[in-house]
Amino acid sequence: MGKIKGAIVVNTDRCKGCNLCVVACPFKVIALTKEVNVRGYNYVQPVLEDACTGCCSCATVCPDGCITVYRVKE
Numbered sequence: 001m002g003k004i005k006g007a008i009v010v011n012t013d014r015c016k017g018c019n020l021c022v023v024a025c026p027f028k029v030i031a032l033t034k035e036v037n038v039r040g041y042n043y044v045q046p047v048l049e050d051a052c053t054g055c056c057s058c059a060t061v062c063p064d065g066c067i068t069v070y071r072v073k074e
Contacts, residue, residue, distance in 0.1 A: 006054025
């Protein structure tokens with residue numbers, strides 16, 4: 001049985017920085033940036049990409065559907 005590795009892609013233009021995904025992530029993979037997007041919001045981005053397991057907690061709680069989660073077997 002292989003290990004599952006996850007990766008997330010954030011649509012930074014749609015993200016409004018609500019921070020729900022950051023709180024929901026059990027491995028603290030994502031965090032808010034100090035930069036702002038085209039709408040003037042701080043957005044989230046992965047900071048510990050190697051720790052992502054692809055659990056989809058972040059994508060599930062995102063009210064705007066800004067996060068896509070990919071899973072790969074290693």
